[in-house]
Amino acid sequence: xxxxxxxxxxxxxxxxxxxxxxxxxxxxxxxxxxxxxxxxxxxxxxxxxxxxxxxxxxxxxxxxxxxxxxxxxxxxxxxxx
Numbered sequence: 301x302x303x304x305x306x307x308x309x310x311x312x313x314x315x316x317x318x319x320x321x322x323x324x325x326x327x328x329x330x331x332x333x334x335x336x337x338x339x340x341x342x343x344x345x346x347x348x349x350x351x352x353x354x355x356x357x358x359x360x361x362x363x364x365x366x367x368x369x370x371x372x373x374x375x376x377x378x379x380x381x
Contacts, residue, residue: 307379313351
């Protein structure tokens with residue numbers, strides 16, 4: 301087993317929660333993904349944040365391209381490690 305993690309970057313909290321729920325249905329994952337608020341640095345965007353959905357893929361069965369396309373459904377993307 302390895303410690304493979306995928307990070308999906310989404311534009312807002314609602315999108316992150318919707319995507320996290322849909323991950324189980326679409327990809328059949330058992331473990332609930334972790335949702336993390338990531339504040340954007342900078343003077344102009346002190347109030348801005350992006351939301352991360354972090355999921356473990358210890359068996360390495362999830363296709364990174366499919367996850368990227370999945371995140372794109374919410375105007376997001378899969379962050380490369």
